Every structure is written in C-alpha cells, then in structure tokens.
Amino acid sequence: MGLQMTIEELDAFIAEVFPQVEGDFVIEDLGEMRIRVRLATAEKHLRPGGTVSGPSMFALADVAVYMAVLAMIGPQALAVTTNCSIDFMRKPEAGKDLIAECRLLKLGRVLAVGEVLMFSDGGEAPVARASLTYSIPPR
Template identity: 65%
Template sequence: MPAVMTAEQLTSFMKEVFAQVADDFAIDDVGEGEITMRLLTQDRHLRPGGTISGPAMFALADVAAYLVTLAMIGPQALAVTTNCSIDFMRKPQAGVDLVARARLLKLGKQLSVTDVMLYSVGLDAPVARASLTYAIPPRKMAV
C-alpha cells in the first residue's frame, strides 16, 4: 500500500497541529511504510556532557512513528502513543543532526507498530532503537 501523504503534506500537518515543535524536525523521505527524518539539533537538545538528551531522542522516535503511521492512513491528529520502548546504545554526537529511520511492522485498523533506528550523522552504527505502538482513532462514518 503506497503512502497517502507526502513529506510536504506531513510537514504542513505538523506545522498546523504541533506548531510548538514542528520546526525541530525535517522529513528527508517518505516511502511505503517507511520514513527517514531528522531532529535538527540545537543546544536545547543537549544534556550535560555535550550529548543529545534522552528526551530529545525519544521525541524524534515518537514523531517518526507518528508520521510514518499518518503517511499511510492520512491526517489523524488524535492518533496517540500507547507504548514505547527505547534502547540507548551509543553516545550521539553533539553538533550534528540525529536521523531516524522508521519502518512500520504492522498497520491495522486500531494499532500501528513501528521500529525506529536512530543515527548520528557521520556514524554508521545506530545510537538508539525504539519500538512504538500507536492507537489509531476510529474513522467517523458519514451520515
């Protein structure tokens, strides 16, 4: 099943619905059940020790899972995270973007399950891996 929303449409949707954080992210590519995007890291995303913070990494994984789900089902602002597990594997580099490669493992009527790998630009090995489940709101029937 091909994506029903493009990178441009997803970006516009984020700016409309999540204006407070939309400018933190950029979408590089949207494919069938996949998205590549990045956290445009700034000083506010860093923790003591000069590395990207865990909450910033979680935010990227969560937004990637959300947007890859929406890319396949269309704009559903009320889709919500129901579960997330994240493994922090390596120290991300400060001063470079953090890239997420998200892949839908399952897309059903009520849930989507996504695997997200996070990479620091310039490093081949992933810095984190996350598994997220999203609840998809029921579609309203036309009367």
Template identity: 65%
Template sequence: MQTVMSAEDLMAFLVAEFDQVANDFIVEEVGGGKIRVRMAVAERHLRPGGTVSGPAMFALADVAAYLATLALIGPKALAVTTNCSIDFMRKPAAGVDLVADATVLKLGKLLSVTDVLIRSYGMDAPVARATLTYAIPPR
C-alpha cells in the same frame, strides 16, 4: 503499504498541528511504510556533557513513528502513542543532527507498530532503537 501523505504533506501537518515543535524536525523521505526524519539538534536538546538528551531522542523516535503511521492512514491528529520501548546504545556525536529511520511493521485498523533506528547524521552505528505502538482513532 500505500503512502497517502507526502513529505510536504507531513511537514505542513506538523506546522498546523504541532507548531511548537515543527521546526525541530524535517521529513527527508517517505514511502512504502518507511520514513526518514531529521532532528535539527540545538543547545536545548543537550544534556550535561554536551550530548543529546534521552528525552530529545525519544521525541525524535515518537515523531518519526507518528509520521510514518500518518503517511499511511492520512492526517489523523488524534492518533496517540500507547507504548514505547527505547534502547540507548551509544553516545550521539556532539553537535550533529540526528536521523531516524522508521519502518511500520504492522498497520491494523486500530494499531500500528513501528521500529525506529536513530543515528547521528553521517554515521552508520545507531545511537538508539525504539519500538512504538500507536492507537489509530476509529474511522
């Protein structure tokens, strides 16, 4: 799969289209249908007990899948999530950023399907796994 948007392009897109959350995410690597996105975990992402909330992990999975798709199709702001399944597998490490490794499994004309593994930064065991489907706007 040919990448058409670089990490820098994707970050600029986030700032232009989603400025309200752009500072939460950093595209670390992109290429060949894969992307690594880091979430800078802050107090607003935590739930009682000091762990990262499920909605914050969902946001990371969703942004990673969205950007993985855009890296292959270009800056289509109106690509939208049509389905998501997420499994929360273990508690994230306290006070540590989260990293999502996303892989586009299928890219068609109208849909993309992406698998996302989320880990606490520096740890091997995933804290969550998600599969997301995105609808791609017609050309």
C-alpha cells in the same frame, strides 16, 4: 494501501497541529511503511556532557512513527502513542543532527507498530533503537 500523504502535506499538518516543534524535524525520505526524519539538534536538545538528551531522542522516535502512520492513513491528529521502549546504545556525537530510520512493522485497523533506528548524522552504528505502538482513532 499506498501513501495517503506527501512530505509536503505531512510538514503542513505538523506545522498546524504541533507548531511547538516546527523546525525541529525534517522529513528526508518517505515511502510506503517507512520514513527518514532528521532532528536538527540545537542547544535545547542537549544535556550535561554535551550529548543529545534522552527526551529529545524519544521525541525523534515518536515523531518518526507518528508521521509514518499518518503518511499511510491520512491526517488523523488523534493517533496516539500507547507504548514505547528505547534502547540507548551509544552516546550521540556532539554537534551532529540525529537521523531516525523508521519502518512500520504492522499497520492494522486500530494499532500500528513501528521500529526506529537512530544515528548521529554520518555515523554507521545506531545510537538508539526504539519500538513504538500507536493507537489509531476510529474513522
């Protein structure tokens, strides 16, 4: 199948359809069925105790899978999450960005399944693991 969108095209598409998250997520690497995305953490992403909040970690996993799917199928704004499971394993390091390493495990006609490992920037051990399923709109 091959990539249908470049990093630049994904960035422009996200800025157009989701301007509310512009600047939060940076695509660092993109390949067939995989993507690496950085969450540039800021005060708005933290929870009491000085760590990144669960909702912010969900957003990173969700955006990573969304962009990996779009990179493979092209700009389909209405691809939507139908399932998500997250294991929070370690407290993210305060003051560090989060990195999502995402790979698509299945890309079918109507469903895509992705897996995401999240790391504190520079950390060796994952802080969370997520599995997401996306519904792909009919073409």
